[in-house]
Amino acid sequence: MPFLLEPFAVEFFVRALCGGMLVAVICGVVGTWVVIRSMAFLGEAIGHGMLPGVALATVVGAPVLLGAALSAAAMSAAIGLLQRRGRLSYDTSIGLLFVAMLSLGVIIVSHSRSFATDATALLFGDILAIRPDDIAMLLVAAVVTVGVASAFHRSFVATAFDPRIARTLGLRPQLAHVVLVALVTLAVVASFQAVGTLLVVGLLLAPAVAARAWTTRIPTTMLGASLVGAAAVLIGLFASWHFAVAAGASIATAAVLLAALSATARSLLTRAVRRHHPVEHPESTSPRPASPDAPAVALPERTR
Template sequence: MSWLFDPFSLEFVQRALLGGVLVSVLCAVAGTWVIVRGMAFLGEALAHGMLPGVALATVLGVPVLLGAAVSAIAMSLGIGALQRRAKLSYDTSIGLLFVGMLALGVIVISHAGSFATDATAILFGDILAIAPGDLVVLGLAAMIGIGAAILAHRPLVALAIDERVARVLGLAPRVAQAVLVGLVTLAVVASYQAVGSLLVVGLLVAPAVAARQWTARIATTMVLAAVISAAAVVVGLLVSWYAATAAGATIAAAAIAAAGVSWGLRAAVTAARRRTASPLPLAA
């Protein structure tokens, strides 16, 4: 069993594992609400929307997480502004800004010289390069995400049922929507170091989809999604170590595979229960 533990004897792999677990917890909290509200497109849009901020931060030499946060927040505010002022639908607002921000990011990358290595890290992440300071940031982000989800639990549940119900109960659906967008933004930005802007939705959505096959309770889904996501991090790091593949992409692929396996197991269990519950034919 030494092959299972040998990679994790190295300090940088240990940091990658701890960072991946923290990202898993945060993405499980935000991803559960993304699945419940059917907002996976928002997560994808924010992941690509932070590309220009990351690219500009890299060119200017400022912290990339700061650039990612500013860009993602600007996009989320832009979505709300287009909805209110231009009277566009939610999907249309996301689609316009999604393409616009992605194009702006590509323009910045193409204009800067000697940007190939940085562009790879931006798009696909570099979880093995997580530093001790990054772990502190991820820990704070996870605590903020969990705290926000706990404080806004009732408004978020009411919003998931019906916005009109939330308004009648005085639970401020607009505030709940802002909290949800903030959670997704926080998860996307925090996960950037691990899996990059292209693959972050894999950790945001896939573990929650896998967990949702087994439970309908919000809290239980979050816990199970965090466990599944952490397992995907372990499997992804091991596979990338021995197969010499990109760690972030392998982790995202493991999370997607977990969702497929969970769906298959659930279908098999349901079929077995139906066979067991079906009445035996009467003898002639």
Template sequence: MEWLSAPFEVSFVQRALWGGVLVSLVCALAGTWVVLRGMAFLGDAMAHGMIPGIAIAAVLGGNLVVGAAASAAAMALGVTALSRSPRLSQDTGIGLLFVGMLALGVIIVSRSRSFAVDLTGFLFGDVLAVREQDIRFLVVALAVAAVVSALGYRAFVALAFDRRTAHTLGLRPGLTHAVLLGLVTLAIVASFHVVGTLLVFGLLIAPPAAAILWARRIPVIMLGAAVLGCVATVTGLVLSWHWGTAAGATIAAAAVALFFVSALASGVRQWVRA
């Protein structure tokens, strides 16, 4: 027990724990819809699409969250515009914007004097540097995500399983898709400071993907994803403390490892039943 509790006796690890738990809850709400709709590639692209905005804000001394939100919104608008072309598939548009935005971000960061440090911070975050204002921001982001998920639940469900049915029911699938992109953007922007743009994808996808193997109802999937995300956060912080590894990367690795454990257990369950 002392081995488990020792890291959390330090104040900055306690703040990292709260930050990681809040990120897990936000990502559980948004990530469930990402997994159900098969938007994993889009989510990854949007996570990387924030880098130019973050880089510009860092170079100019502005607010990183504002820069990240603006860049992610531009990425979402670009994907929406390119997906309307009948001659280009959505994956093609996402791939082009993914590479273009990532390259632009690296170019901007490379113009600064602290290229290696800045780029590493953008990609991998620094969960141990979470401040109280970051936690307050995450609380607000969680509240907004919960309200959007509750109000848009019926429309999100219809869109996730049958876009034509959503249109027939008068649920405006185009607007619903835009709101869903906004929810994903909120989760990514709120989380990048804790685990970075590269690793936020792990918490956004891995816990919901692990939970969906065991649950059939969407609220249960969200709850399972939240629990698994919190477990990954605690596990990652404890292991990084004792092993001396990067905390954000260890949390993301723990989330992915939990998915594979869940997949293996689910496979064993199906084999036993058969």
């Protein structure tokens, strides 16, 4: 028992746990839609698109989250603008801006000679450095995420099913897509301090994948993803405390392992159910006698 309770006596561990739980809720809600809409590449691109803003904010001494938010918002707006005004596909637009923003961030980092110690926290997060005001901001972000996702739930569902039907129903699929991209941006920025720019997609995808192995209902998937994300945060923080490893990487690794464990358990359960309750094949519908002694059915004579 002391092995488990020891970290809770340290204030920064409790703050990290509280902040991580809020991040798990945000990523659980948004990550469900990321998985349903196959937007993983967008989340990865926005995560790397934060690099220039974060690097520039660090160099000039501005708030890091402000730089991350502005850079991620610029990335999202540029993707939408390039797709609407240009002749490029959605994934091509994301790919080009992904490389451009990442390159710009590396240029800023390489230009600053005092950036070496901050690079690790930038790329892999520093959840143990979360402060009370950061927790307050994450709480606001969680409330906004849940509220917006609830308000646009019908639009998100209809747009994911068929944008034409959504348009016919007056649900404005284009606005729904913009709002969803904004939620992905918010989730990525909120997760930045926990897992950094390189591992942020782990918290978006893995918990949702783990939850979807057991349910197809969207609200249930969101709840399950939030719980899996919270478990990953707890496991990752414990691993960081007891084994002296990076907290952000431990959290992302725990999330992926929980997703793999969930998929394996679901597969084993399905096989066990099929083994004990085999599916009976329906009998052939071709006519046949009820018993060997039953008279054969007379076939009609062939017309000439």
